[in-house]
Amino acid sequence: MYDFTYHRPDSVTHAAGLIANREAKLLAGGMSLLPSLKLRLARYSDLVDLKSIQGLRGVTRDGGTLIIGALTQHAVVAASDIVRQAIPALAVLAGGIGDPLVRNRGTIGGSIANADPAADYPSSLLGLGATVITQEREIPGDDFFKGLFETALTPGEIITAVRFPIPERAGYVKLPHPASRFAMVGVFVAKTADGVRVAVTGAGASAFRFRDAERALGANFSPVALSKIAIDPAGLNSDIHASAEYRAHAIGVLTKRAVAAAIAA
Numbered sequence: 001m002y003d004f005t006y007h008r009p010d011s012v013t014h015a016a017g018l019i020a021n022r023e024a025k026l027l028a029g030g031m032s033l034l035p036s037l038k039l040r041l042a043r044y045s046d047l048v049d050l051k052s053i054q055g056l057r058g059v060t061r062d063g064g065t066l067i068i069g070a071l072t073q074h075a076v077v078a079a080s081d082i083v084r085q086a087i088p089a090l091a092v093l094a095g096g097i098g099d100p101l102v103r104n105r106g107t108i109g110g111s112i113a114n115a116d117p118a119a120d121y122p123s124s125l126l127g128l129g130a131t132v133i134t135q136e137r138e139i140p141g142d143d144f145f146k147g148l149f150e151t152a153l154t155p156g157e158i159i160t161a162v163r164f165p166i167p168e169r170a171g172y173v174k175l176p177h178p179a180s181r182f183a184m185v186g187v188f189v190a191k192t193a194d195g196v197r198v199a200v201t202g203a204g205a206s207a208f209r210f211r212d213a214e215r216a217l218g219a220n221f222s223p224v225a226l227s228k229i230a231i232d233p234a235g236l237n238s239d240i241h242a243s244a245e246y247r248a249h250a251i252g253v254l255t256k257r258a259v260a261a262a263i264a265a
């Protein structure tokens with residue numbers, strides 16, 4: 001690890017000031033950032049640790065929406081009675097991330113800012129039509145992920161919370177990598193008053209909507225509605241773990257299972 005100056009600000013404004021005009025990086029749970037520093041894959045002059053900032057943690061329900069603070073760990077989301085009652089699929093998703101260490105340290109804000117193509121949360125942002133809240137603005141989940149490890153965040157922008165509309169039904173199913181539990185493919189399905197949203201993670205440079213499935217499920221919210229729907233493997237991720245064709249097939253299977261999970265929830 002290269003040398004850096006460590007800061008622990010007590011407000012978002014203070015944190016934003018510390019990262020402005022420096023080769024600085026925000027630190028949340030450290031689950032992605034610290035390994036890259038330890039391996040000397042990255043070098044920053046300053047690390048700005050968000051953990052002492054009040055008001056960035058916890059889950060609240062406000063009418064038809066769920067608001068999760070950026071620093072809320074995956075284990076907290078998984079165990080939250082509010083989440084389990086309002087959007088059980090989100091608790092399932094958080095509870096399936098990594099291992100106990102990762103779930104107890106990793107945060108929702110860090111996960112989505114990192115925008116790993118195999119991360120679980122991005123599918124829920126697209127699948128539920130969530131909104132990312134920063135100290136400067138609100139970003140629709142549909143516009144947040146721009147590509148491989150790339151988001152709409154501008155330098156110095158700090159995620160403070162994510163707002164999820166509560167759907168009528170939702171389901172999340174993934175094919176986990178056997179070692180890390182990252183999603184080789186994960187599918188989030190949500191049925192709302194406005195229609196059906198289906199989002200896929202692990203199969204592209206970033207999470208994406210599966211529009212053909214959304215149309216079919218909008219007409220009939222049942223796994224059988226997907227019997228003639230297939231996704232083109234062209235452009236999907238292909239690596240030593242799974243070919244693009246394998247992932248395309250898995251998307252079809254997991255979408256049906258996510259619908260079944262949503263119906264059963």
Ligand SMILES: Cc1cc2nc3c(=O)[nH]c(=O)nc-3n(C[C@H](O)[C@H](O)[C@H](O)COP(=O)(O)OP(=O)(O)OC[C@H]3O[C@@H](n4cnc5c(N)ncnc54)[C@H](O)[C@@H]3O)c2cc1C
Nearest residue numbers: 028029030031032033098106107109110119120159181182
């Ligand atoms: C062994 C292992 C297994 C894992 N398995 C899974 C898995 O199955 N599924 C999954 O989805 N993920 C998995 N992860 C990733 C994990 O879920 C973490 O959430 C993720 O690594 C980053 O979250 P963090 O809070 O640790 O962020 P950090 O590592 O501290 O930061 C990550 C990035 O986000 C930025 N950042 C952090 N917070 C904010 C903020 N509030 N605003 C703006 N930028 C911010 C940082 O500057 C940094 O660039 C795994 C990680 C490990 C190490």
